[in-house]
Amino acid sequence: MALIVKKFGGSSVANAERVFNVANIITEDYKKGNNVVVVVSAQGDTTDDLIEKAREINPASPSKREMDMLLSAGEQISIALLAMAIEKLGFPVVSLLGWQAGFVTDSRYSSARIKSVNTERLKNELDKRNIVIVAGFQGLNKYDDITTLGRGGSDTSAVALAASLKADLCQIYTDVDGVYTADPRKVKGAKKMDEITYNEMLELATLGAQVLNNRSVEMAKKYNVELEVLSSLERKPGTIVKEATKMEKMLIKGVACDKDIILVSIVGLKDAPGIAFKVFNELSKKNVNIDIILQSVGRDGTKDITFTAPVGQKPEISETLESLHSLLEFEKVVVNENVGKVSIVGAGMETHPGVASKMFEALSDVGINIHMISTSEIKISVLIDVDNCAKAVQAVHDAFID
Numbered sequence: 001m002a003l004i005v006k007k008f009g010g011s012s013v014a015n016a017e018r019v020f021n022v023a024n025i026i027t028e029d030y031k032k033g034n035n036v037v038v039v040v041s042a043q044g045d046t047t048d049d050l051i052e053k054a055r056e057i058n059p060a061s062p063s064k065r066e067m068d069m070l071l072s073a074g075e076q077i078s079i080a081l082l083a084m085a086i087e088k089l090g091f092p093v094v095s096l097l098g099w100q101a102g103f104v105t106d107s108r109y110s111s112a113r114i115k116s117v118n119t120e121r122l123k124n125e126l127d128k129r130n131i132v133i134v135a136g137f138q139g140l141n142k143y144d145d146i147t148t149l150g151r152g153g154s155d156t157s158a159v160a161l162a163a164s165l166k167a168d169l170c171q172i173y174t175d176v177d178g179v180y181t182a183d184p185r186k187v188k189g190a191k192k193m194d195e196i197t198y199n200e201m202l203e204l205a206t207l208g209a210q211v212l213n214n215r216s217v218e219m220a221k222k223y224n225v226e227l228e229v230l231s232s233l234e235r236k237p238g239t240i241v242k243e244a245t246k247m248e249k250m251l252i253k254g255v256a257c258d259k260d261i262i263l264v265s266i267v268g269l270k271d272a273p274g275i276a277f278k279v280f281n282e283l284s285k286k287n288v289n290i291d292i293i294l295q296s297v298g299r300d301g302t303k304d305i306t307f308t309a310p311v312g313q314k315p316e317i318s319e320t321l322e323s324l325h326s327l328l329e330f331e332k333v334v335v336n337e338n339v340g341k342v343s344i345v346g347a348g349m350e351t352h353p354g355v356a357s358k359m360f361e362a363l364s365d366v367g368i369n370i371h372m373i374s375t376s377e378i379k380i381s382v383l384i385d386v387d388n389c390a391k392a393v394q395a396v397h398d399a400f401i402d
Contacts (some may be wrong), residue, residue: 002168003126004029007039007158011175012232014044014138015248022232023085025173026131030091035126037165039136039158040082042074050074056185060114064109068138072098075135075154081371083133094125095133097147102164103139103157105147108287112139112147114156115166115365132149157218163223167304170225171238172212178239179204180213182255186390191401193239193253200253200337200345201227201241205258207343217241251355252346254398257389260341261291262314263371265306266321268331270370282324286316291341292374292383293400302331306372308383311337339371340386342393344400345379356380362399368392 004272006026013019025042032037050070054062062070075162078094086093100116125132136154141147155172162170176184177192179201184190198203198221205214211229219228220241230238269275272351288309296304309317314335321333349355356373359380368391372383385391 001033001035001140003035003037005037005039005158005165005167006173007171007391008041008082008153008173008232009154009175009186010041010044010046012084012173013040014368018232019081021260022173023084023089023100025232027086027089027091030131031036034190034368037122037126037132037134037161037167037227039134039161040075040078041136042071043078043081043167045075046077047071065145065163068146068186071148072135072138072146072368079133079135079155080132083195086131091131092129093131093133095123095135096125098138098152098157099130099140101134103160104142106138107143107147108147109145109147111287112141112152114139114149116217117160118159119164122161122165126308149215152216155213157346158222159219159223159225159227162225163219167227170220171230172216173230174211175231175233176211176229177234177236179226179229179241179254181253181401182393183210183257185400187255187394189397189401194237195240195242196253197347198241199241199378203343203345203376204254204256205380205395207258207341207345212241223298224329225360226250238333241272247386251348251352252344254345255339255370255393255400256343256345259344259386261308261339261341262311262317262384263306263308263315263336263339264321265304265336265375267304267334268302269305269328270330270353271301271303275303278328279305279321279324282320283317286313286320288313288316292372293383294372308339308341309370321327338386339383339387340392341381341383342389344382345398347378349380350377357400362395363392366391366395368395 008022043230083095104116105112128289136157180192181191182190202217205212205217228238228243291308294306368388374381
């Protein structure tokens with residue numbers, strides 16, 4: 001008898017037909033004698049609809065605490081409906097909100113981090129041979145306030161449960177049947193992979209691939225939780241994400257694109273020790289996620305610092321740099337929202353020279369100019385005009401993946 005954690009996204013439970021489809025998937029494993037814990041997201045566009053309702057009431061800026069109270073309702077609806085479907089099929093089931101399932105978080109409303117999972121209630125329900133349906137994306141902080149985990153939070157909920165319960169497998173069901181070398185809905189010739197390492201998947205998730213949330217992959221790697229990404233609409237094996245793969249290293253495992261970024265340039269900073277520290281220390285206090293950083297060579301006692309960050313953090317960046325202006329006496333700040341990041345990922349590039357030049361050649365051949373470049377052992381990222389992202393991903397994919 002195995003313990004399996006399954007996570008279903010909003011599209012998998014978008015309507016009554018799909019809810020019963022998910023119920024059948026769950027009960028098939030249960031009938032084999034397995035214990036099953038299920039994490040569910042809000043149905044379809046429920047979260048977007050709730051956000052719109054908030055804007056109708058307070059167009060300016062509702063507090064993050066109240067938004068968490070509102071948005072957590074989406075998952076509550078999903079778990080109840082799915083439990084009802086399983087009941088109708090004749091199986092024992094119980095639905096639990098995040099706090100009932102033992103999720104304890106910090107107090108960063110709208111982007112909380114899981115501090116611990118108290119599994120006592122879950123284990124009691126499993127001992128009764130109940131199927132347990134858990135609301136993803138949410139927990140409870142030290143003030144007994146409901147918190148939400150941010151984008152992709154249900155993936156993180158599922159992996160946290162799998163780690164805490166020492167599950168045999170954590171399955172993430174999506175609207176695609178595995179992890180592909182690029183988004184198969186947008187890139188011709190994208191190929192499904194049977195296996196991928198945690199490190200490669202983490203890079204792809206961080207760089208814009210939307211199959212898995214990067215926090216969930218980090219947690220899976222830390223606690224050695226084997227993941228399988230598969231489709232809820234097609235009954236066939238998916239992609240296994242684990243520490244090491246049996247297959248020979250492919251040169252490139254995937255091509256990803258991230259359009260939700262901005263390029264920020266601080267022009268005319270004093271060319272002196274400690275300036276970069278002062279800038280990025282203040283940004284870190286606002287929890288700004290910095291990605292690529294480029295510092296120009298100092299000239300005439302000044303230098304420029306350019307960096308990328310999520311477009312959603314533009315207000316925090318603007319506020320921070322405005323507060324630093326009188327202290328650092330830089331000339332100006334330039335923000336460019338017309339940028340996108342295209343990246344290639346693959347452990348194979350560690351031992352293969354010429355990967356970067358091949359990528360740059362592919363972009364050159366289709367007339368795309370590169371603004372910035374960033375590299376690591378298993379990835380290369382370039383910053384380009386956002387309108388060229390689709391063309392760039394296709395060109396790079398064609399160059400590396402047969």
